[in-house]
Amino acid sequence: MKLGVAFRSALEALIANPLRSFLTMLGIMIGVASVMAMMAISEGAAKQVDDQIASLGASNLTIAPGASRRGPRSGGASSDQPFTDADVELIRQEPFVTAVAARNSGSVTVISGQDNWSTSLYGTNTDYFITQSLSVAEGRFFDDREVSSGAAVAIIGKTVADSLFEGTNPVGQTIRANNVPLEIIGVLESRGASAGPGGDRDDVIIVPINTARNRITGGNPTVAKYVNDMEVGIADGYDMTDAQEQLEARLREIRRIAPGGADDFRVFNIADFIRARSSTQATFGVLLAFTAAVSLIVGGVGVMNIMLVSVTERTREIGLRMAVGARGIDILGQFLAEALALCLLGGVIGSALGVGAANLAAKLGEFPVEISPRIAIIAIGASALIGLFFGFFPARQAARLNPIEALRHE
Amino acid sequence: MPAGTPPIITCRDLTKVYRMGTQEVFALRGVNLDFTEGEMTAIMGPSGSGKSTLMNMIGALDVPTSGELTIKGRPLSKLSRDELADLRNETIGFVFQQFNLLHRASALANVKLPLLYSRKPVEDANARARECLEMVGLGDRMDHRPMQLSGGQQQRVAIARALACQPSILLADEPTGALDTKTSEGIMDLLTGLSTDGITVILVTHEDEVAAYASRQIHFRDGKVERDERKSA
Secondary structure: OOOOHHHHHHHHHHHHOHHHHHHHHHHHHHHHHHHHHHHHHHHHHHHHHHHHHHHHOOOOEEEEOOOOOOOOOOOOOOOOOOOEEEHHHEEEEOOOOOEEEEEEEEEEEEOOOOOEEEEEEEEEHHHHHHOOOOOEEOOOOOOHHHEEEEEEEEEEEHHHHHHHHOOOOOOOEEEOOOOOEEEEEEEEEOOOOOOOOOOOOEEEEEEHHHHHHHHHHOOOOOOOOOEEEEEEOOOOOOHHHHHHHHHHHHHHOOOOOOOOOOEEEEEOOOHHHHHHHHHHHHHHHHHHHHHHHHHHHHHHHHHHHHHHHHHOOOOHHHHHHHOOOHHHHHHHHHHHHHHHHHHHHHHHHHHHHHHHHHHHHHHHHOOOOOOHHHHHHHHHHHHHHHHHHHHHHHHHHHHHHHHHHHHHHH | OOOOOOOEEEEEEEEEEEEEOOOEEEEEEEEOOOOOOOOOEEOOOOOOOOHHHHHHHOOOOOOOEEEEEEOOEOOOOOOOOHHHHHHHHOOEEOOOOOOOOOOOOOHHOOOOHHOOOOOOOOOHHHHHHHHHHHHOOOOOOOOOOHHHHOHHHHHHHHHHHHOOOOOOOEEEOOOOOOOOHHHHHHHHHHHHHHHOOOEEEEEOOHHHHOOOOOOEEEEEEEEEEEEEEEEEO
C-alpha cells in the first residue's frame, strides 16, 4: 500500500475517534510543550550569558590580591598586601597590555537636595572607560589630570541620574557622596540590567581613584595609593591564557615571591567565572528539559496503550484486510502511520503551546527566552520518533495476527 | 468433468486437528477433493462437520494439520505468509456470511480495498471498483455507507469487493445466511452468473434451495466427505 494511502486511512481512523485521539495526543502535546518551553528558557539564559560576557569585554583580565581563593571577591579590603599605583604602571608596560584600570570600589549613599540613593562607587582611572567600553550620554569623562589631582567630579549611571534628578539634566549639579560634594560632569550611556555581578549596571558612580581613596571610601592606613584590583585590557588577538601566565610571572617578580612560594594575588578572566556559573545554569536547564522528555516518553506509553486497544478493537478489520490480500507489512505500515500521525500532530500542536508557554514565562517570570526553529524541529522530530518507537510494538502485533483467528474475533 | 483439464484446486488427505485442553478435536479427517475451473459447488452438512474449515483452507486463511492443498498447481504449504497474502489478493475472492464491510468507508472504498493491496499495478482503482459495483447492480449506491444499505445490498458490495482483483476462485461462506429468501435468490443468481463467466464458485450452505443453484453438491459429516453428487446435465 502506498504511503499516502496509509496516511490517509490513518487520519480517517483518528478522526473516527476524535476524543480518544485528542486525549492520546494530549500526553505528547504536554511533553513537547514542556520540552520546548524548558529549552527556550535554558537557551535564553545561555544567550543572556553570552551577551553579558560580550559586554564585559571578553579580552579583559582581572588582577586582585589574595591567595588561591577562586572567583571575584564580593568587595572590601583584603588582608593581603594590596596593589598600588606603582604596580598599575608596571603592568601597563607589558607589551600585550592595552589598558590597566585601577579600581577601588565601595558602597556609598548619595544625596542631592532632599533625595538620597545608595549605590556602588568606583574610584578608577581613565583606562576604565576603555576596558569597560563606556560612553557618556551627557557631559564628559574625567581626564588624567583630574585623576591625579583627585578632583571632586563624578560620572553617574542612568539609574542614579533617574533616581536623583528625574528628567532634569544632572550635568553641572552637585551631589554629596558620604558627605563629600562632587560635581557631576557626565551621565553614562545606559548599559541595561544584567544577571551578572552588580545587577543593574547603570546603578553606579564613577569618580577619579584619588578622589575615592583620599576623600570618600577612606584610605588604607598602611599603604598609600592602594588599589583594590585592576582590570587589564589585553591586545586583540592575544591569547588570553598566555597573557594570564605572563601577568602571573610578572606579578611574582613585582611582589618578590620566591620560587615555590604561593601567589598572594590572582589573575582571572571574569568571563570564565560567568561561564562556569552559567554552566550550572545550563546543567539545570538540561535537567529540566530531561524531566520534560520523561513526560514525552510517558506520552509515548499512552500512545502505545491506545494503539494496543485499537489493534484489539479492530482485530476483525485486520483479519478482513488480510483476507483481501494485505501483507503483514501493509498492516504494520497502517498502524505505524496512525501512531506517527498522532505523535506528529501532537508534536506540532505541542510546539505551538510550548512557544506560548515560553512567552508567558518570559512575561511573568521575566526570564529571557530564546525560541529557535531548531528547538521546534528537535521537539517535533522527537515526537515522531516516539510515535515510531511506541507504535511499533502494537503495529507488529497487528501484523502478526493469524488471518482466520482475527476474522473470527468478536 | 472434461478429461485432461487439471483441477484448479486439489485437496489431498486434508486433516485439521484442534486441541481443546487435553482433547483433540478433528475438524477434518482426510479429505480428498478436486475442483474444476468454472464449476459451481455447494458444500453442505451440519454445523461442525468441517465445511467452513475446508473453505478457510481453500481461501488460504487457515492451514491444514496435515495433507496438501494446491491452488492452480501451487502447493500452499510451500508458500510464505506474504505469498499467501498475494494469493488471497490475486486469485481468491472471499464472501462472508456477515459481509465484513468497513463501516466507516463508502461502498466504493470497500470495493477498492483489495486493489490498494494489489502488487500488480492497478491503472485506475476507482474505475475498477465502480465497474464491479455496477456488475452487482449497485451503480447508484457507490457513496453509501454499509449502514445505509440493506442486507442484500451489503452482500452485493462484499461480492463486488471479492471480484475487484479479478479472481479465478470465489469462495462464499453461507452468503445468504443472514438474508431473507427473496434477497437470497438475487444473490444466488449473481453467483451463478459469475460461475457461467468462468469463475470457480464454491459456497457453503445448509439450505437445500441455495445448494440447488450449484451443479455439484458435496455433503460433509464428521470431517469427511459423505456424498459428492453432480447434477446430470
